[in-house]
Amino acid sequence: MTDGAPVSDTRAEFIEKIGLITQAEGMPRIAGRVFGMLIFDGEAASFGDLATRLQVSRGSISSSIRLLEERGLVKRIAKPGDRQDYFQLAPNPYVSMLEGVQKRARSTRDEITHTINALPAGSDAINRLQEYANFYAKTAAAIGTVINALHTSKACDTGQAPAAPKDDDHEN
Amino acid sequence: MTDGAPVSDTRAEFIEKIGLITQAEGMPRIAGRVFGMLIFDGEAASFGDLATRLQVSRGSISSSIRLLEERGLVKRIAKPGDRQDYFQLAPNPYVSMLEGVQKRARSTRDEITHTINALPAGSDAINRLQEYANFYAKTAAAIGTVINALHTSKACDTGQAPAAPKDDDHEN
DNA sequence: CGTCCTGTTCAGTATTGACTGAACAAACTT
């Protein structure tokens, strides 16, 4: 705040921090650094910029970008004069993150109910498994409310009308 | 349901499935297998049983149990006649899981706000970082509501009165 | 056509971390 250290230091620390967080969440560290850099800088970064400024090989940038694109966190754009690809944050990356978590939670719930259905009617394991499945169901539902909250708070800065994205809490 | 395959097969598949899920969530697979076995069987299992039935070394059981105890998922108990340690599911393991996730989300949010505070007032990165921090804050809050829901649905089968565990949505 | 320029792919390397098994310490049994 009092500018004791230059902003570039703060920036570097932030990028590194996001790298570690991302690694803890099961993604490669470099993907997190890319993500952190795009958040901090805001403006689109070129493929070459990413490799140079993050000091990693072009191969690593390529695979990290692929991961981030798959998860809907980063968008690839083209610039008129330039032959390089440019990258920037996707319109609402956090929603995409949550959708991924939600999808996995639901899938886990489904696997548990699949086990339940394979058990004979009287089994006393059913109650415990039901509780376990219910936990994932409740979690997925709660994530749904956050997704909706993020949708309405950011509104539509993408130009396309989200049309009040419907509370997708089907199934309990 | 029609009992096409024996329950023991279903059990083995379930335990293995939880092992994989747990691995995907960043824990060692064996810890997940222990957790899965305790869920399915319900009754307390001895240290030796775990090693024998899961076909892993005692060292692995020891470290897996340590992890599960740290996270509040499993409780160690003693049986009068037996010198072995026994293990069973903690009273409300899913609440403990969520508390861990919530704690990490809050810690991440704090790290981001820490970065924000280190930036000069006019920086245009602040808005983006604020949004990022807000995402983690909202997530943590939503997890809080699930925790409360699980508290009230299971009520108090531990004997101790939770006394309406207060909505801990302090701070937004 | 040949030559850059740009991004992807892939084999090889390095690092991380799970798992084993043996050594160890503590507590019980005789």
Added chain:
DNA sequence: AAGTTTGTTCAGTCAATACTGAACAGGACG
């Protein structure tokens, strides 16, 4: 006390995977 049983710790091994760098393919431009 000697000998068991039980759980933890730790060095070593093994597998998974992140990362590199070189080879490659496809355009753009001369």
